Amino acid sequence: MEQAKKSTSEIDEKLDTIKLSFDTEYAKWLSRNQSGSFSKHGNLSMGGDSSPNRDSSSSTTIKKRRPKANCVETSSELPDHKIHGFVNETLFLKNFLLKQKESKEFKTLAIVGKYGVGKTTLCQDVFNNDEVRRAYTPRIWVSMYSKETKEEEDPKIDVVKRILRSLGVQDEIFEHIKTETEEEKRSKDEAGETEEETVKEKELSRLLYALHSNLIGKKYLIVLDDVWEDNEWDQRLDDEKSQQEKSHLSCGFPKGSGGRVIMTSRDEQLAKEIVGEEENLQHLFPRYDAESVWEMYKDAVKAALKIEVKPRYPGRFKQELMDKSCGIPLAARMLANIEPVKMDETGDMERKKSF
Numbered sequence: 001m002e003q004a005k006k007s008t009s010e011i012d013e014k015l016d017t018i019k020l021s022f023d024t025e026y027a028k029w030l031s032r033n034q035s036g037s038f039s040k041h042g043n044l045s046m047g048g049d050s051s052p053n054r055d056s057s058s059s060t061t062i063k064k065r066r067p068k069a070n071c072v073e074t075s076s077e078l079p080d081h082k083i084h085g086f087v088n089e090t091l092f093l094k095n096f097l098l099k100q101k102e103s104k105e106f107k108t109l110a111i112v113g114k115y116g117v118g119k120t121t122l123c124q125d126v127f128n129n130d131e132v133r134r135a136y137t138p139r140i141w142v143s144m145y146s147k148e149t150k151e152e153e154d155p156k157i158d159v160v161k162r163i164l165r166s167l168g169v170q171d172e173i174f175e176h177i178k179t180e181t182e183e184e185k186r187s188k189d190e191a192g193e194t195e196e197e198t199v200k201e202k203e204l205s206r207l208l209y210a211l212h213s214n215l216i217g218k219k220y221l222i223v224l225d226d227v228w229e230d231n232e233w234d235q236r237l238d239d240e241k242s243q244q245e246k247s248h249l250s251c252g253f254p255k256g257s258g259g260r261v262i263m264t265s266r267d268e269q270l271a272k273e274i275v276g277e278e279e280n281l282q283h284l285f286p287r288y289d290a291e292s293v294w295e296m297y298k299d300a301v302k303a304a305l306k307i308e309v310k311p312r313y314p315g316r317f318k319q320e321l322m323d324k325s326c327g328i329p330l331a332a333r334m335l336a337n338i339e340p341v342k343m344d345e346t347g348d349m350e351r352k353k354s355f
Contacts, residue, residue: 074120074225076127076141082299085292085329086122089284093126097221097260098135106255108237110271111264113284116330119264122284123223136221136260140166144224144231154200155232160207160252163222167214177206197247205246216254224263227270234273237261286327290318293332297321300336 096109111119126132127139140163149158161174181202188195197205227233235249245251253259265271271281287293298309311317325331 071145071147072226073145073147074141074143076124076139076223078124078128079121081296081303081333083121083125084295084299085287085289086118086125089122089282090125092282093122093262094129094132096262097126097132102258104256104258106238106253106257106259108261108263108275108280110275110281111262111284112266112268112271112281113264114266114286114328116328117284117286118329119284120225121329123225123262123264127221127223132221136219138167138218139221141223142166142225144227144233154204155230156249157200157204157207159224159231159233160204160211163252164207164211164214167211169210169214173210174207177210178203181206201247205251208247208249208252211252212254215252215257215259217257218254219258220260222253222259222261224261227263227265227267227274229267229270233263234270236276237274238276287329288327290322293322293325293327293329294318296329296332297325297336300333304337 093109093111096107111122113119127141133139142159142162144159146158146162164174165171181199184202185195185199195202224233233249237250237253238255239248239250240255253261263271263274268281268283272278275281301307301309321332321335325335
């Protein structure tokens with residue numbers, strides 16, 4: 001345990017070093033590529049990775065809002081680069097989805113890890129797998145951040161609506177539900193009756209009922225990508241006891257048809273609140289395989305500069321790459337854009353001096 005803590009601490013220190021080194025060049029690079037396809041597949045920010053501040057000595061929780069740098073909308077599309085180094089993790093995820101294809105049990109899984117380690121990429125890879133496509137219908141990808149979300153919209157209601165839209169439910173239905181709940185509240189107020197549920201709770205409960213109705217009897221797969229505390233998805237999705245509360249999130253997911261929900265997050269404690277048991281958590285760590293990181297870097301340089309990377313001393317360079325990227329795929333690809341290496345005419349390494 002102490003060794004694991006030390007290792008995590010060392011990685012954090014290295015990440016801080018990378019951030020300080022990249023600040024100037026990264027800001028320039030990001031301004032040039034802000035609307036590019038690269039940002040679609042991961043978080044490009046070097047900061048904002050800390051988990052919400054939680055007071056372990058009390059029940060007080062200071063909720064952390066998603067920083068602007070982390071407002072990246074993802075999709076189910078495969079990344080525009082080859083995927084390296086996730087063989088075991090891919091097998092684990094496919095096993096979770098396909099080992100007991102005939103099982104009617106509802107299951108949840110959380111993939112937890114630091115920014116840039118490949119949580120989204122791993123899920124995109126498995127989500128688009130042919131066997132998974134055949135086994136699950138419907139398959140729904142939910143980017144927990146969406147540019148379309150209205151500022152005044154309740155976070156839970158917003159996500160449920162987006163899942164329902166993926167199932168073909170029209171916005172007119174949402175408007176009808178909202179109007180109906182507001183009118184009911186107004187009528188009860190005028191009659192002097194008290195209502196335990198708020199308007200938003202009642203609206204949410206009806207949307208969850210609609211979601212349940214659309215998914216019942218179906219072997220569905222839903223991916224909730226990049227869950228933060230400000231999404232307010234902090235209830236166990238497999239909690240059947242809480243289904244008596246009609247506005248509890250678990251009410252939206254039928255439990256007897258073999259449905260699966262996979263979520264990704266940087267916050268382990270939040271993930272546990274959603275999926276429950278430790279066995280439902282899969283930690284995704286930085287890559288310890290220098291060859292995988294090297295392949296990621298080479299592919300990124302080739303895509304950006306149309307050149308092959310052939311350093312004079314490959315062993316030394318691979319170790320240097322591991323030291324600078326900390327084995328984080330996103331950092332390796334960023335290094336390819338900020339600090340590309342190629343062979344000069346004399347066979348020596350030429351490097352853009354970024355830091």
